[in-house]
Amino acid sequence: MRIGKRIALLVMVLFVFSIAAAGCGGGTETDDPAGDVIKVGVNVELSGGTASYGTNARDGALLAIEQINKDGGVLGMQLKPIERDNKSIADEAMSISAALVGENIVAQIGPLTSGDVAGSTPVMMENKVPLIAPAATAANVTVDDKTGETRDYIFRVCFIDPFQGTLMAKFAAEDMNATKAVIYCDNSSDYGKGLAQYFEKTFTENGGTILAQEGFVKDDRDFRAALTKIKGLNPDFIYVPGYYQEVAPLIKQARELGITAPIGGCDGWDSPDMVSVAGNEALNNSFFTNHYSSQDKDPQVVEFVEAFKAKYNKEPDAFAALGYDSVQIMVQGLKDAGEADSVKLKEALEKITDFAGITGNMSIDEQHNPVKAGVILEFKDGQQVMKTRIQP
Amino acid sequence: MQKVNNKWLKLGIEVVVLAALFTLVQYLITAGLLKQYYQISLASMCINVTLAVSLSLINGFTGQLSLGHAGFMAVGAYIAAIMTNMLDLPFITGILAAMLGAGLAGFIIGVPTLRLKGDYLAIATLAFGEIIRVTLQNIGYVNGPAGIMGIPKFATWPWLFGGAIVTIVVIVNLINSSYGRAIISIREDETASELMGINTTKYKVLAFVVGAGFAGLAGALYAHYFYIIKPETFNFLKSFDILVMVVLGGLGSTTGAIIAAVFVTALTAALQSFPAIRMVLYALILIIVMIYRPQGLMGNKELSLRTFGRIWGGRH
Numbered sequence: 001m002r003i004g005k006r007i008a009l010l011v012m013v014l015f016v017f018s019i020a021a022a023g024c025g026g027g028t029e030t031d032d033p034a035g036d037v038i039k040v041g042v043n044v045e046l047s048g049g050t051a052s053y054g055t056n057a058r059d060g061a062l063l064a065i066e067q068i069n070k071d072g073g074v075l076g077m078q079l080k081p082i083e084r085d086n087k088s089i090a091d092e093a094m095s096i097s098a099a100l101v102g103e104n105i106v107a108q109i110g111p112l113t114s115g116d117v118a119g120s121t122p123v124m125m126e127n128k129v130p131l132i133a134p135a136a137t138a139a140n141v142t143v144d145d146k147t148g149e150t151r152d153y154i155f156r157v158c159f160i161d162p163f164q165g166t167l168m169a170k171f172a173a174e175d176m177n178a179t180k181a182v183i184y185c186d187n188s189s190d191y192g193k194g195l196a197q198y199f200e201k202t203f204t205e206n207g208g209t210i211l212a213q214e215g216f217v218k219d220d221r222d223f224r225a226a227l228t229k230i231k232g233l234n235p236d237f238i239y240v241p242g243y244y245q246e247v248a249p250l251i252k253q254a255r256e257l258g259i260t261a262p263i264g265g266c267d268g269w270d271s272p273d274m275v276s277v278a279g280n281e282a283l284n285n286s287f288f289t290n291h292y293s294s295q296d297k298d299p300q301v302v303e304f305v306e307a308f309k310a311k312y313n314k315e316p317d318a319f320a321a322l323g324y325d326s327v328q329i330m331v332q333g334l335k336d337a338g339e340a341d342s343v344k345l346k347e348a349l350e351k352i353t354d355f356a357g358i359t360g361n362m363s364i365d366e367q368h369n370p371v372k373a374g375v376i377l378e379f380k381d382g383q384q385v386m387k388t389r390i391q392p
Numbered sequence: 393m394q395k396v397n398n399k400w401l402k403l404g405i406e407v408v409v410l411a412a413l414f415t416l417v418q419y420l421i422t423a424g425l426l427k428q429y430y431q432i433s434l435a436s437m438c439i440n441v442t443l444a445v446s447l448s449l450i451n452g453f454t455g456q457l458s459l460g461h462a463g464f465m466a467v468g469a470y471i472a473a474i475m476t477n478m479l480d481l482p483f484i485t486g487i488l489a490a491m492l493g494a495g496l497a498g499f500i501i502g503v504p505t506l507r508l509k510g511d512y513l514a515i516a517t518l519a520f521g522e523i524i525r526v527t528l529q530n531i532g533y534v535n536g537p538a539g540i541m542g543i544p545k546f547a548t549w550p551w552l553f554g555g556a557i558v559t560i561v562v563i564v565n566l567i568n569s570s571y572g573r574a575i576i577s578i579r580e581d582e583t584a585s586e587l588m589g590i591n592t593t594k595y596k597v598l599a600f601v602v603g604a605g606f607a608g609l610a611g612a613l614y615a616h617y618f619y620i621i622k623p624e625t626f627n628f629l630k631s632f633d634i635l636v637m638v639v640l641g642g643l644g645s646t647t648g649a650i651i652a653a654v655f656v657t658a659l660t661a662a663l664q665s666f667p668a669i670r671m672v673l674y675a676l677i678l679i680i681v682m683i684y685r686p687q688g689l690m691g692n693k694e695l696s697l698r699t700f701g702r703i704w705g706g707r708h
Contacts, residue, residue, distance in 0.1 A: 046667050046668065046670075047671045083667050084667050085670050085671075087671070089625070090620050090625060091625070092660075095429065095433065095436070095661065095664075096664060098428040098431075098432050099429040099664060101428065101429075102429045114538075115538070115620065118620045119619065119620050126428075127428070140538075144542065145541070146542060187529070187530070187537075188526075188529050188537050188623075188624075189537045190537045190538035193536065217526065217529070
């Protein structure tokens with residue numbers, strides 16, 4: 001019995017130490033100062049609430065890195081991605097950033113959501129390593145709310161929330177000739193609320209009226225009460241800024257209740273789950289703003305889509321394209337900087353103009369936001385069809 | 393006489409060990425020898441120890457299954473962040489207000505719900521945690537779902553370590569006092585302890601308030617270390633994370649809760665290098681531990697110098 005206890009104690013102690021050692025191992029494979037690789041941190045959501053975004057952005061980023069390495073790398077060096085999962089939690093994103101910075105990365109790609117980028121921000125700023133956010137769309141990601149100063153080391157390749165709301169409002173008013181709209185937004189995210197605000201602003205400026213604003217929260221599954229009310233108002237456009245988890249059943253229920261008005265949304269809709277949950281029929285006559293369309297006939301986009309399909313055997317969504325562009329713009333920055341140095345990379349990134357990305361030509365403005373076009377996609381029998389491209 | 397000496401000796405050793413640990417880490421940080429990554433892991437450990445020990449008072453010692461711990465943490469985090477970030481008050485005011493606020497929340501939720509037992513209490517506390525989260529999401533003053541960003545980083549190592557130690561000292565002493573005996577008797581048999589003249593509601597509420605107060609402390613430390621707090625951080629999964637630590641450590645063991653909190657934090661950090669299968673490994677390790685140690689790592693025993701002596705020396 002006593003022997004048994006001793007063994008148990010020993011095993012427990014050894015177990016704890018091995019875990020601790022493994023933890024150390026993660027942080028100390030750093031010390032190869034050899035200059036023949038450039039390390040790139042990939043800090044994305046591979047599990048948790050927004051895993052679908054993170055996984056696709058990771059795939060896009062890794063594809064870009066693979067292509068660049070095949071073409072001889074950057075500055076004569078190969079790119080080495082270091083991939084980490086932040087579980088869609090802000091403090092985890094911060095811890096991972098610290099670990100990545102400890103491994104001497106030149107820049108970090110990700111995280112995807114604005115909140116997780118905010119978690120990662122102080123570490124990147126403190127260590128002067130650029131963070132390139134593929135899809136963090138909140139305005140205050142790159143600009144400090146309190147001081148109005150641009151956060152030096154935080155960049156992004158996506159347009160910001162106000163732009164998406166504005167874009168859809170323009171589309172609704174001009175292309176759809178809508179005058180009476182209802183907003184039914186995700187009240188539990190700043191994303192949904194922000195988009196709703198700018199949609200309302202632009203839509204009313206274009207002479208439309210907002211009949212009502214309803215809200216749902218994350219993980220809601222039954223939207224019939226609010227939808228019945230909306231049906232009674234008889235709007236000619238419904239704006240539903242939110243994420244696909246809630247929007248898919250929402251649209252399904254809306255159509256079941258006999259609402260035929262066009263429904264508009266945002267890049268949070270972009271997921272294969274939309275079609276599988278809502279169904280082809282229900283999604284007809286719904287539109288969303290996005291960063292790019294995989295059906296774009298632009299040769300660069302076609303080439304990317306083919307390469308992506310060949311590697312992963314799936315259609316690249318906007319997050320994949322943005323992940324790809326994040327790496328490409330970083331590579332452009334490295335070339336401009338002339339050396340793999342984080343501070344010089346940051347300076348080069350600030351000067352980028354007319355960079356030809358998959359998601360459009362972009363120039364980085366003084367607030368580290370790209371100036372670029374957006375696209376409107378339409379669901380037609382379960383397929384995303386590119387409707388129009390709107391310049392800012 | 394012998395006993396008194398032992399007691400002082402034990403206290404002495406504990407103080408020396410803790411002081412040495414504290415100084416070592418403090419030295420490593422100021423000398424710049426400890427990488428930022430390890431500093432963050434250590435901070436998480438301190439915060440998780442505070443959370444696990446405070447929850448173990450409620451779940452492990454009082455035997456009341458509470459699933460709302462993240463809610464109390466949220467109350468503390470937000471109160472502290474408002475105090476320092478928006479009202480520019482000193483950190484200590486923020487911490488004290490956070491503890492009082494979370495304790496008060498514990499009292500308000502405790503008085504009506506602690507009349508419930510088992511599953512019913514679990515559901516009521518779970519609901520409470522969600523109510524806090526949803527309420528915060530809808531308060532414009534704290535930026536709703538976006539949360540508060542740019543909180544000053546006041547929670548340095550002395551605060552974090554101090555917070556964890558104060559929590560442990562207060563809760564261990566509470567458990568070893570006559571109040572603690574009453575609290576444990578409620579866990580063992582509520583009806584019997586009531587028959588013995590113990591005001592069970594009073595003691596349950598007491599344990600609940602103290603546990604909630606220290607969860608508030610953990611929240612305040614979290615907010616001032618991790619720069620951003622948002623309601624989503626304090627969802628019920630966070631409560632479960634803390635519960636996992638308590639159950640893994642052993643219900644009714646403070647040292648168990650501490651070991652498990654450190655273990656789980658280290659495990660999460662260690663698995664960062666395996667992004668694809670991280671959560672699978674994490675779950676697998678927890679399952680294996682629970683199969684071989686269903687009573688938790690420590691059961692309801694405490695780890696002390698004596699335990700080492702007993703197991704190793706073979707004498708009782």
